Amino acid sequence: MPTAPGPTLLGFDIYLVATLLSAVAALATIMAIYAAVSIRDPMAKRVKALNDRREQLKAGITASTSKRRAKLVQKNDAADRMRDFLSSLKVLQDEQLKVAQRKLLQAGIRSKDWAVAVIFGRLVMPIVLGGPMLYWVYGTDGFADWSPLKAYGLVAMTFIGAYKAPDLYLQNKIKKRSDAIRKGLPDALDLLVICAEAGLTVDAAFHRVARELGRAYPELGEEFSLTAIELGFLTDRRQAFENLATRVDLEAVKGVVTTMIQTEKYGTPLASALRVLSAEFRNERMMRAEEKAARLPAIMTVPLILFILPTLFVVILGPAACDINDALLAG
Numbered sequence: 001m002p003t004a005p006g007p008t009l010l011g012f013d014i015y016l017v018a019t020l021l022s023a024v025a026a027l028a029t030i031m032a033i034y035a036a037v038s039i040r041d042p043m044a045k046r047v048k049a050l051n052d053r054r055e056q057l058k059a060g061i062t063a064s065t066s067k068r069r070a071k072l073v074q075k076n077d078a079a080d081r082m083r084d085f086l087s088s089l090k091v092l093q094d095e096q097l098k099v100a101q102r103k104l105l106q107a108g109i110r111s112k113d114w115a116v117a118v119i120f121g122r123l124v125m126p127i128v129l130g131g132p133m134l135y136w137v138y139g140t141d142g143f144a145d146w147s148p149l150k151a152y153g154l155v156a157m158t159f160i161g162a163y164k165a166p167d168l169y170l171q172n173k174i175k176k177r178s179d180a181i182r183k184g185l186p187d188a189l190d191l192l193v194i195c196a197e198a199g200l201t202v203d204a205a206f207h208r209v210a211r212e213l214g215r216a217y218p219e220l221g222e223e224f225s226l227t228a229i230e231l232g233f234l235t236d237r238r239q240a241f242e243n244l245a246t247r248v249d250l251e252a253v254k255g256v257v258t259t260m261i262q263t264e265k266y267g268t269p270l271a272s273a274l275r276v277l278s279a280e281f282r283n284e285r286m287m288r289a290e291e292k293a294a295r296l297p298a299i300m301t302v303p304l305i306l307f308i309l310p311t312l313f314v315v316i317l318g319p320a321a322c323d324i325n326d327a328l329l330a331g
Contacts, residue, residue: 078113079113079116079117082116082117082120085120086116086119086120086123089123091119091123092116092119096119097115097116097119100114100115100116100118100119101115102246103118103167103170103171103174104118104170105246105247106174106177106178106246106247106248106249107170107174108173108177108219108222109173118166118167118170121165121166122163122166122167125162125163125165125166126159126162126163128162129158129159129161129162130155130158130159130162133154133155133158133159134155134158137151137154137155138151138155174249177219178248178249178250180217180218180219180220181217181219181220181223181248181250181253182250182252182285183217183285184213184216184217184219184220185220185250185252185253185256185281186278186281186282186285187213187216187217188209188213188217188220188224189256189274189275189278189281190278191205191208191209191212191213192205192206192209192270192274193271193274193275193278195208195209196270196274197271202231202237202260202264202270203228203231203232204228206224206225206227206228206231207224207225209221209224210222210224210225210228223247223248226243226244226247227240227241227243227244230243237264238261238264238265241257241260241261241264242257242261244257245257252277252281252284255277256274256277259273259274259277
């Protein structure tokens with residue numbers, strides 16, 4: 001005997017939606033428990049990356065040309081296979097690789113092999129995710145009750161989302177990392193001013209600031225440590241500062257880099273310039289906090305209407321509605 005169809009909302013089966021939401025909630029709970037029980041030292045991975053960069057720079061200075069290439073270029077079979085596959089399809093371009101590598105650096109991922117993986121993911125993920133969705137919508141009766149426009153929209157959104165997934169993932173990591181660096185930049189500049197006034201060189205000042213702020217702001221400490229290492233090994237100090245501006249997607253960092261380059265070139269006082277920048281960044285951080293505070297009443301309007309007011313109405317009008325119902329039944 002066929003069962004009656006379940007209730008629907010906007011064309012979607014409520015039971016199916018509730019099941020999917022329950023599955024997502026269960027998965028999120030499992031991931032939260034796993035993240036809580038598998039806490040690792042956040043500095044260990046960063047220290048390893050800095051040591052690797054130091055060894056690369058040391059190898060680039062002391063080794064001969066052939067040995068330098070052998071040390072700096074490490075074979076990665078998976079990346080080589082993906083590179084060969086993309087090259088055979090004529091879809092691997094140098095400009096794409098440079099853009100992907102820059103985004104990886106801004107996201108805190110140092111390995112350049114992942115740039116090929118990002119481009120490979122743009123090609124493969126629409127096939128892996130969009131193909132099954134295409135078959136499910138048009139090859140089966142899973143969405144037979146949907147209109148053609150709605151079914152086409154589902155398939156199109158799956159293909160577009162699968163194609164943009166690597167870029168969205170990288171952009172999310174870049175934003176989180178940039179926000180973390182922005183929070184600690186005024187404090188870092190204050191410490192740089194103190195170190196400059198104490199007579200430390202730029203290299204020693206960056207090392208000192210990275211060591212002092214490494215625990216509070218690990219992302220900023222990592223970037224300053226890497227800059228200090230490059231200042232000590234690279235022959236062109238300007239290139240070390242430009243690398244810092246490339247690795248961090250922040251206009252404030254670019255302003256600091258410009259100031260440092262001008263100081264190195266013209267011999268202008270470093271402490272006074274950094275003090276002005278620090279004051280500007282602190283004012284900017286205060287303005288962002290005030291802006292968020294001013295937006296809070298407007299943001300709270302939606303949850304107030306959706307969640308608080310209905311509950312309040314039920315509590316206030318519920319007993320009165322029950323009394324009216326009892327009076328009508330008794331009459």
